[in-house]
Amino acid sequence: MNVQDYMKLPYNYIIKPIADESGSYFHASVLELDGCQSTGENFQEAYDGLMEAMEGWIETKLKNGFTVPVPLDTDKYSGKYVVRLPKSLHARLAIEAEKEGVSLNQYTLYKLSQGHP
Incomplete structure (x- = not known):
């Protein structure tokens, strides 16, 4: 496969607004392509920059x-994930959720999305 073949694949793009000490802008990345990212003053600029960055990447x-990683097939995931925990961690999470x-x-979904154990 060549670059253009990869560019046509259904990669998962993440574009989100950011407001920090440097101002307000949009950050764009490709989930499957570690380090492939761009920023822009608006959504379209971030997307266009990401397409350019992706081609170079x-x-x-x-x-x-x-x-080059291929896109993740997110349709094959049901959204259900069963995991066993130590009793102490289960109790701590349950108490924090109740609070x-x-x-x-x-609460667990929130913690996972924040990158906290």
């Missing part, structure tokens, strides 16, 4: 003999 990988007034499932 893929081209560099191919030129240097590296494998926040949300279900254990909602």
Whole structure:
């Protein structure tokens, strides 16, 4: 496959607004392509920059003999994930969820999305 073949694949783009000490802007990245990212003053600028960055990212990988990841098939995931926990962690999460007034499932999802154990 060449660069244009990869560019046509249904990668998962993440574009989100950011407001920090440097101002307000949009940050864009490709879930499957680690380090492939861009920013822009608006959504479209971030997306356009990401497409350019993605083309360069893929081209560099191919030129240097590296494998380019293909898009994740998110349709194959049901959204259900069962995990066993130590009793102490289960208790701590349940107590924290109750204090926040949300279900254990909602609280766990929040914690996972924040990158906290």
